[in-house]
Amino acid sequence: MVEGFLLFIQYVFDHFSFRKLYFEVPEFNDALLQGMDGHPLRREGNLVGHQYHAGRFWDMRIWALYRDDWSIIAAPFFDDYGTGGGQ
Secondary structure: OHHHHHHHHHHHHHHOOOOEEEEEEEHHHHHHHOOOEOOOEEEEEEEEEEEEEOOEEEEEEEEEEEHHHHHHHHHHHHHHHOOOOOO
């Protein structure tokens, strides 16, 4: 599943002129992204009390993955798998 997700991100950057991709992640999943703030993901926003779950309101974090950052972090994966990355 992870490989498919990485290939999809590569496809999007290869075939569209997006400068960055956005991800919305509920606050209760902060632990999953621990250590990624700044590289490879950049936190770009916070929607306060945006989602109700498990008896309370949670913030919604907005993260961005920049094309330039992606080309650096994805290179080893695509070199190992011979996909070339298309950048």
